[in-house]
Amino acid sequence: MVHGSNNFGSDNITSRNQNLPLVVLPIAASLPASADAELKAALSFAEQEKSASTRRVYRSDWQIFIAWCSARGLEPLPATPETVARFLSSEATAGVKASTLGRRAAAIGYAHKLAGYRDPPSGAEAVKAVLRGIRRRFGTAPTRKSPATADLIGEMLKHCPDTLAGKRDRALLALGFAGAFRRSELVALEVADLAEVPDGLRVTIRKSKTDQEGAGQEIAIPRGYRLRPVEAVEMWLAAAEINSGPVLRAVLKGNRLQPEPLTDRSVAKIVKRYACLAGLEPAQFAGHSLRAGFITSAAESGATVLRIADQSRHKSLDVLRSYVRRADMFKDHAGAGFL
Numbered sequence: 001m002v003h004g005s006n007n008f009g010s011d012n013i014t015s016r017n018q019n020l021p022l023v024v025l026p027i028a029a030s031l032p033a034s035a036d037a038e039l040k041a042a043l044s045f046a047e048q049e050k051s052a053s054t055r056r057v058y059r060s061d062w063q064i065f066i067a068w069c070s071a072r073g074l075e076p077l078p079a080t081p082e083t084v085a086r087f088l089s090s091e092a093t094a095g096v097k098a099s100t101l102g103r104r105a106a107a108i109g110y111a112h113k114l115a116g117y118r119d120p121p122s123g124a125e126a127v128k129a130v131l132r133g134i135r136r137r138f139g140t141a142p143t144r145k146s147p148a149t150a151d152l153i154g155e156m157l158k159h160c161p162d163t164l165a166g167k168r169d170r171a172l173l174a175l176g177f178a179g180a181f182r183r184s185e186l187v188a189l190e191v192a193d194l195a196e197v198p199d200g201l202r203v204t205i206r207k208s209k210t211d212q213e214g215a216g217q218e219i220a221i222p223r224g225y226r227l228r229p230v231e232a233v234e235m236w237l238a239a240a241e242i243n244s245g246p247v248l249r250a251v252l253k254g255n256r257l258q259p260e261p262l263t264d265r266s267v268a269k270i271v272k273r274y275a276c277l278a279g280l281e282p283a284q285f286a287g288h289s290l291r292a293g294f295i296t297s298a299a300e301s302g303a304t305v306l307r308i309a310d311q312s313r314h315k316s317l318d319v320l321r322s323y324v325r326r327a328d329m330f331k332d333h334a335g336a337g338f339l
Helices: 037-047 052-072 081-093 098-114 125-138 150-157 164-178 183-188 229-240 264-277 288-300 305-312 317-328
Strands: 194-197 200-205 217-222 249-252 256-261
Touching: 052 081, 052 098, 081 098, 081 125, 098 125, 150 164, 150 264, 150 288, 164 183, 164 217, 164 229, 164 249, 164 264, 164 288, 183 264, 200 229, 217 229, 217 305, 264 288, 288 305, 288 317, 305 317
Parallel strands: none
Antiparallel strands: 194 200, 200 217, 249 256
C-alpha cells in the first residue's frame, strides 16, 4: 500500500493467523503430551473441514460466546439451550445483525459437535424460535457494499503510485476485478497458477468457496485495453522479482518484500484506501466490491448471466441474478413508455 498517514491500517498483514485452531476445545486442550499422533492428526483434519475464513470467524464467534458466559457465570461447553437463547437475545438487543447471530449459533453448535456432544444446543427448538423471532423483528436484508465498477476501478488505478507497493496495488485491483475473485481466492494465487497465453492469462483457482475440496477451476483474464490487468500483474511480478510462490505479498518500508501472501483483510483495506483516494466513501467499499463490480459491469455491458457465471463461478444462478437484476433494473422498465 501507499505509505503515509491513513485510517486503514498497516500493510504488514500476513496470513500467519489464518491457521489458528477453530475453537479452543476441551477435547484438544486435555490431550496429554504423550497423546497419540494419529489422534492429533485426526483433530487437525476435522478442523480443515471448514475454510480458513470460516474457521477464523467461527473462532471469533466462539470466543465472544465464552466471554459472554464467563461474565454471567454460565458454562459455555456444554451449554444449555437456555444459555444459547439468552446469548442470542442479548446480542440482538445490543444491535448485532440477524445474519451474524445465525452464524454465531452455527459456530456454537459446531464447537459442541467437535467436542463430541451429539445434540448441540443450537439445534434446540427454543433456540431456533429465538432466531426466527430475531429475523422477523429486525429483518434479514444484507448490507451490500458498493460494486467497484470498471469506471470506478479506472479512477482507483490512477492513484496507484509508481512504487513497489503501488505496482502491487495496481495488480491487486485490476486482477481482482477482472477475475471476479473472492478475496480468499485472490490472496491464494501463486505464480504457478498463472499461465500466459497470447490473449492474456489462464488462471487456475485451486480452491474456492464453492470448491472446498480443491477440484480446481480455470478462468481467462483478457489483456484488456482500459484497465490492462495482465500488464499490471506482469509489471508487479517483474518489479518484485517474484518467480514462484504467492503472487500478492506485503511490502514493508524500504521496499522489503515479505514471503507470505496478503490476507483477505488486506484486500479490503487496499480497496478502501483507493476508494478514498478516488473521492469515494471508503465505508461503502470492501474486498467484495471487486467481484460485485465485475458482475455489475458485465451485466451493464450486455453479457448474459451464463457468460458472467463462467467468470464468477457462481453455482447458484439465483444469487448471480440478484446482482444482474440491480444492474438491469432500469433497462426495458415496464413503465418506461408512460411514466
